[in-house]
Amino acid sequence: MNWPAANGLVLDWLAVNGPALSRPVIARVGGHSLRTDLEPIKRTRVYEEVAARIRRQIADGVLRPGDYLPSERDLAERLGVSRTSVRDAIRTLELLGIVEPRPGEGTIVKEVSPENLVAPLATILTLHKDRLAELWEVRKIIEPPVARRAAERATPEDMAALEEILVRHERQVRSGTLAGEEDAAFHYTLAGAARNQVMLKVIDVLIDLLSEGRERYLQGADRAHKSLEGHRRIVDALRTRDADAAERAMRQHLEEIEDVLFHSPDHVAPPAGD
Ligand SMILES: [Zn+2]
Numbered sequence: 001m002n003w004p005a006a007n008g009l010v011l012d013w014l015a016v017n018g019p020a021l022s023r024p025v026i027a028r029v030g031g032h033s034l035r036t037d038l039e040p041i042k043r044t045r046v047y048e049e050v051a052a053r054i055r056r057q058i059a060d061g062v063l064r065p066g067d068y069l070p071s072e073r074d075l076a077e078r079l080g081v082s083r084t085s086v087r088d089a090i091r092t093l094e095l096l097g098i099v100e101p102r103p104g105e106g107t108i109v110k111e112v113s114p115e116n117l118v119a120p121l122a123t124i125l126t127l128h129k130d131r132l133a134e135l136w137e138v139r140k141i142i143e144p145p146v147a148r149r150a151a152e153r154a155t156p157e158d159m160a161a162l163e164e165i166l167v168r169h170e171r172q173v174r175s176g177t178l179a180g181e182e183d184a185a186f187h188y189t190l191a192g193a194a195r196n197q198v199m200l201k202v203i204d205v206l207i208d209l210l211s212e213g214r215e216r217y218l219q220g221a222d223r224a225h226k227s228l229e230g231h232r233r234i235v236d237a238l239r240t241r242d243a244d245a246a247e248r249a250m251r252q253h254l255e256e257i258e259d260v261l262f263h264s265p266d267h268v269a270p271p272a273g274d
Contacts (some may be wrong), residue, residue: 004266034036046081052077055098058109065111069099139206143187146203147234150193151160151243158193162235165189169231173224184208186231193238223260230256 034051054075057063069075069090076083090107093099101107169182184207191203230253237245 028154040077046085047088050075050079050081050085051092054089054093063109065109067109068106069109071106135206136258137252138259140251142199142203142206143191143254144247144251146191146194146196146199147237148243148247149196150190151238151241151246153195154193154238158189159235159238161189162193162238166228166231166235167178169228173228178224183231184228190234226256226260227253 053067054063063069068079072083072086072090075081075086079086090099090101094101094107098110099107100110148215154162165186169186172178172182187207188200188204191200194200230249233249234246234253237243237249
């Protein structure tokens with residue numbers, strides 16, 4: 001989630017929460033009880049998945065600043081992983097400034113302080129709902145120019161991938177299925193078409209945390225349709241290599257979603273939080 005991409009923090013964050021791990025988190029639906037998230041794990045990089053689950057619990061407010069994590073043994077048992085994996089996961093979270101082991105007491109979830117602004121933006125976003133509007137602003141600054149570059153640089157393969165995502169997206173909207181993953185895939189693929197690896201990583205993190213596709217925000221046919229329409233306008237502009245139109249279409253798309261997220265009368269708490 002952010003933007004000072006060059007400072008390495010984003011990359012640190014990615015190393016821990018890269019696409020392979022964060023995609024399933026996006027897809028997860030409702031039911032944020034400890035029980036739900038603490039199901040047995042079957043992945044290879046086990047400690048990373050354990051760290052991601054704990055982070056998720058914090059993001060969802062199940063674990064709050066000042067809370068103690070369950071004991072190592074408890075976590076290992078409930079997650080069906082070794083205590084070594086749990087220890088490595090906690091160590092990772094400690095390095096990210098998210099938790100703090102207290103000898104003899106346990107591991108506490110840290111309060112995010114101003115100096116933690118140097119910590120990965122992902123962490124801050126998940127802990128501070130009020131940063132969401134600012135991060136959304138970052139997205140509006142970054143993505144329209146990315147769409148412009150995509151219009152200039154997209155290959156036939158990029159176009160085919162985008163068209164395919166549109167088809168899937170449309171099918172889901174029509175069937176009333178939530179299309180959060182298609183939305184993330186669209187923005188990610190578009191960023192890839194801009195041919196800038198650093199930008200791609202930045203956007204990947206951004207869309208993970210700020211995806212308008214988060215289920216509860218796209219409920220309602222109007223919203224889902226609006227999002228799809230926005231994507232269509234962007235692809236139309238890319239097809240004719242109209243960089244101005246692509247930039248404009250992306251800006252409009254993000255503004256429309258932002259309206260729903262922050263200004264609509266029925267808006268709920270921002271996505272990172274509840
Ligand atoms: Zn979108």
